[in-house]
Amino acid sequence: QGQLQLSGPGLLKPSQTLSLTCAISGESVSSEGASWFWIRQSPSRGLEWLGRTYYRSKWYNDYAVSVKSRITVNPDTSKNQFSLQLNFVTPEDTALYYCARGNYHFDYWGQGTLVTVSS
Amino acid sequence: EIVLTQSPGTLSLSPGERATLSCRASQSMSSTHLAWYQQRPGQAPRLLIYGASSRATGIPDRFSGSGSGTDFTLTISRLEPEDFALYYCQQYYSSSWTFGQGTKVEIK
Numbered sequence: 001q002g003q004l005q006l007s008g009p010g011l012l013k014p015s016q017t018l019s020l021t022c023a024i025s026g027e028s029v030s031s032e033g034a035s036w037f038w039i040r041q042s043p044s045r046g047l048e049w050l051g052r053t054y055y056r057s058k059w060y061n062d063y064a065v066s067v068k069s070r071i072t073v074n075p076d077t078s079k080n081q082f083s084l085q086l087n088f089v090t091p092e093d094t095a096l097y098y099c100a101r102g103n104y105h106f107d108y109w110g111q112g113t114l115v116t117v118s119s
Numbered sequence: 120e121i122v123l124t125q126s127p128g129t130l131s132l133s134p135g136e137r138a139t140l141s142c143r144a145s146q147s148m149s150s151t152h153l154a155w156y157q158q159r160p161g162q163a164p165r166l167l168i169y170g171a172s173s174r175a176t177g178i179p180d181r182f183s184g185s186g187s188g189t190d191f192t193l194t195i196s197r198l199e200p201e202d203f204a205l206y207y208c209q210q211y212y213s214s215s216w217t218f219g220q221g222t223k224v225e226i227k
Contacts (some may be wrong), residue, residue, distance in 0.1 A: 001176070037216075047164070047207060047218035062214045065120075098163055104211040105154035107175070109163035 002026025004099050004110035012117050018086040021076075022099030022110055029075045029082055030055045034101050038073060038084045041112075042095035053082055089117045121145055121212050125219035131227040138195040140222045142208035147188045152211040155184055155193045158221075159204045167206075168193060198224070 008020035022036070029036060035054035041047050051063040051073040063071050072085040086093060094117045100106040122145040132138055142153070150171035156164035166175040168184035171191055181196040195202055203226050208219040 046220050047209075049216040049218075064215070100163075104152050105166060105169045105209060106156075106164070107166055109165075112163050 001108055002101065004101065004108065006097070006099055006110040006113045008097075008113060008115075010114055010116060012089050012115065013119055014090050014117060015088055016117075018084070018089050018093065018097075018115055018117075020084045020097055020099070020113065020115075021081055022083070023079070023081040024101075025080075027101070028077075029053075029080050030077055032056055033103075035103050036073075036075070036082045037100045037102060037106060039098045039100055039106070039109075040093075040095040041098065044092075045095070048095075050084070050086075091117050093117050120215055121148055121210050121217060123208050123210055123217060123219035125206075125208060125222045127222060128220075129223045129225060131225050132198055133227045134198050134200055136198055138193075138198055138202070138224055140193040140195075140206055140224075142186075142191040142193070142219050144189045144191070144210060148210055148212060150187045150191070153184075153186070153191050154209045155182075156207045156209065157202075157204050158207065159201075164207060195224075 003025045005023040035052045037052045038050040051071050053061050053073045053075050070087045075082045096112045096114050098112045099110040124143045126141045153171045155168040158164045172184045183194045185192050206222050
């Protein structure tokens with residue numbers, strides 16, 4: 001089983017862009033057997049899937065309807081990692097953010113990082 | 120979107136007792152796409168069961184999953200001290216993943 005290491009700022013102001021990176025060890029981000037996910041957890045919304053990127057001869061993405069207009073998930077093959085960008089954040093985006101590997105389910109998760117949106 | 124409802128919200132039991140956790144889907148779903156996770160305080164969720172009944176690597180056999188259609192169950196045959204935690208079910212359908220709201224298993 002591989003490992004995922006999450007990094008990124010923990011404090012943002014409303015309307016700013018949330019940017020997180022998840023570094024993968026033990027497997028390639030281009031592996032055709034995996035998808036790479038962003039998930040968040042908050043007391044008000046519980047566990048919420050946000051988006052994924054995956055490679056099946058070419059790159060694909062899927063995004064949750066709740067954030068579809070604001071989210072981008074990108075792979076970085078040169079660094080074997082993937083990223084989350086969430087635009088125009090509000091206090092409702094305050095949550096513990098996780099990256100995870102999976103397909104129908106999530107095999108393993110990064111450690112999580114708390115992101116707070118406050119003026 | 121398939122909504123998952125877990126019950127009970129909290130289960131108060133003693134070590135050695137049997138725990139039965141329920142997850143009900145808002146519509147019939149493939150059992151292949153139902154999973155269970157354990158989350159201890161300060162930790163990320165850990166995969167326990169996938170495909171409704173298959174244990175993930177390294178998961179003790181006191182954990183078992185069952186069910187089909189709209190009703191799924193996670194059973195812990197004899198609770199160990201480290202099993203007192205939060206448990207979530209999760210489903211996949213049509214490029215969308217959702218989680219139940221969780222069941223807390225606490226020490227009585």
